[in-house]
Amino acid sequence: MRRPEGTVFVVDDEPAVLRAIERLLRAEGMNVVAFASPREFLERHDPEAPGCLVLDLSMPELDGLDLQRTLAERGQARPAVFLSGQGDIPASVRAMKQGAVDFLTKPVNDTELLNAVRHALARDLAARAKDAELAELRRRLALLTPRELEVLGQVVAGRLNKQIAAELGTVEKTIKVHRAHIMRKLQVRSLAELVRLADRAGMAASP
Amino acid sequence: MRRPEGTVFVVDDEPAVLRAIERLLRAEGMNVVAFASPREFLERHDPEAPGCLVLDLSMPELDGLDLQRTLAERGQARPAVFLSGQGDIPASVRAMKQGAVDFLTKPVNDTELLNAVRHALARDLAARAKDAELAELRRRLALLTPRELEVLGQVVAGRLNKQIAAELGTVEKTIKVHRAHIMRKLQVRSLAELVRLADRAGMAASP
DNA sequence: ATAGGGATTGGACCAAAGTCCAATTTCGCC
DNA sequence: GGCGAAATTGGACTTTGGTCCAATCCCTAT
Numbered sequence: 028m029r030r031p032e033g034t035v036f037v038v039d040d041e042p043a044v045l046r047a048i049e050r051l052l053r054a055e056g057m058n059v060v061a062f063a064s065p066r067e068f069l070e071r072h073d074p075e076a077p078g079c080l081v082l083d084l085s086m087p088e089l090d091g092l093d094l095q096r097t098l099a100e101r102g103q104a105r106p107a108v109f110l111s112g113q114g115d116i117p118a119s120v121r122a123m124k125q126g127a128v129d130f131l132t133k134p135v136n137d138t139e140l141l142n143a144v145r146h147a148l149a150r151d152l153a154a155r156a157k158d159a160e161l162a163e164l165r166r167r168l169a170l171l172t173p174r175e176l177e178v179l180g181q182v183v184a185g186r187l188n189k190q191i192a193a194e195l196g197t198v199e200k201t202i203k204v205h206r207a208h209i210m211r212k213l214q215v216r217s218l219a220e221l222v223r224l225a226d227r228a229g230m231a232a233s234p
Numbered sequence: 235m236r237r238p239e240g241t242v243f244v245v246d247d248e249p250a251v252l253r254a255i256e257r258l259l260r261a262e263g264m265n266v267v268a269f270a271s272p273r274e275f276l277e278r279h280d281p282e283a284p285g286c287l288v289l290d291l292s293m294p295e296l297d298g299l300d301l302q303r304t305l306a307e308r309g310q311a312r313p314a315v316f317l318s319g320q321g322d323i324p325a326s327v328r329a330m331k332q333g334a335v336d337f338l339t340k341p342v343n344d345t346e347l348l349n350a351v352r353h354a355l356a357r358d359l360a361a362r363a364k365d366a367e368l369a370e371l372r373r374r375l376a377l378l379t380p381r382e383l384e385v386l387g388q389v390v391a392g393r394l395n396k397q398i399a400a401e402l403g404t405v406e407k408t409i410k411v412h413r414a415h416i417m418r419k420l421q422v423r424s425l426a427e428l429v430r431l432a433d434r435a436g437m438a439a440s441p
Numbered sequence: 442a443t444a445g446g447g448a449t450t451g452g453a454c455c456a457a458a459g460t461c462c463a464a465t466t467t468c469g470c471c
Numbered sequence: 472g473g474c475g476a477a478a479t480t481g482g483a484c485t486t487t488g489g490t491c492c493a494a495t496c497c498c499t500a501t
Contacts, residue, residue, distance in 0.1 A: 120330060120336065124336075219391065382478095404480085410458065
């Protein structure tokens with residue numbers, strides 16, 4: 028079973044547990060990188076590499092929740108599967124509210140962990156795909172001049188060229204030229220596509 | 235503080251807890267309806283009334299999770315806040331995965347419960363608003379004839395009238411008429427609006 | 442000062458879309 | 472058999488949108 032679909036970053040301060048989990052995941056053909064502490068993870072991991080987390084809840088210095096939150100603040104959030112020894116309910120609830128994929132209690136059931144990790148990897152891939160798409164949209168929008176952005180806003184708001192011209196204090200002819208430039212730069216071939224692109228990129232339509 | 239924003243349906247088999255929660259919520263000006271058992275709730279509650287749930291996790295016959303799932307199957311899901319006595323972690327995780335707003339342990343902290351309930355009510359209102367909007371869109375789409383739906387699909391796919399005519403084996407003139415009918419029936423005044431309406435209603439664009 | 446990009450505009454046209462009025466054709470239903 | 476909605480089509484225009492070629496005007500960086 029090919030599984031180059033991302034890496035599983037495991038962080039646990041108990042060496043025995045860390046090795047056991049690493050072995051389990053590798054046996055399934057997954058790419059695994061193990062860290063003995065949150066600090067080590069923060070220093071060495073590659074935020075660009077696709078993948079998910081398997082975090083021990085209670086660790087010295089920074090616990091699993093803190094680590095998860097820290098990554099989120101850096102814009103490096105990843106789907107996480109939490110493991111806890113005796114962990115309390117409030118912690119599990121907090122983890123889930125924070126977007127955890129699952130929260131398992133030790134001793135961990137292998138099947139449950141594998142399912143949770145597969146879900147987490149899938150979620151990360153989906154999130155990265157969405158991010159990539161959004162980045163591509165913004166990259167294209169960045170090619171537009173300020174004026175073209177104004178015109179775009181009016182166009183996707185459903186205004187006619189004539190109305191846009193009046194609004195922007197110019198003539199219809201000019202708007203047509205801007206429109207043509209917009210279509211070319213954004214690589215869309217129909218108004219329908221243009222509207223979708225603008226909406227997905229989160230353009231605020233100003234009345 | 236006016237709070238006619240939905241009702242809080244409380245279900246707990248312990249009379250003392252039920253009364254205490256009811257009193258707490260009413261003191262905040264909330265509309266509350268208390269039920270001593272899941273069965274009673276299923277028989278008497280109004281699925282149309284906006285509002286959220288406060289569910290005891292462990293109850294005879296049907297526990298809180300079962301009740302939540304049963305409602306979901308009936309298409310009557312509501313945001314729920316769970317309360318548990320000694321509850322285990324797996325139960326709390328399952329509840330959160332199922333979409334619970336929060337999962338609190340008894341004895342419940344009043345402030346936490348109130349905050350959770352407020353979030354749940356807000357979430358229900360938002361969900362109902364979205365549902366209502368979607369229903370409105372579908373209501374309008376239902377006014378279209380089968381042919382008009384075909385044309386709509388092609389239009390929002392960015393096809394020209396000429397192309398659509400060829401595709402549907404008719405002439406451009408006919409397509410124009412259909413388009414005019416579509417715009418009128420859907421109450422949109424621009425192609426941009428039409429595209430958004432179709433997309434939000436989840437129209438699959440066929441190539 | 443000078444090149445180059447951005448914003449604008451003209452003119453000339455062509456293509457696409459929308460409108461008004463009118464007329465058939467087809468089909469399921471009473 | 473006939474009614475009424477749906478689907479179609481014509482004709483005659485008007486409005487909009489798009490394209491080509493060409494030409495200013497302004498501002499910034501070299």
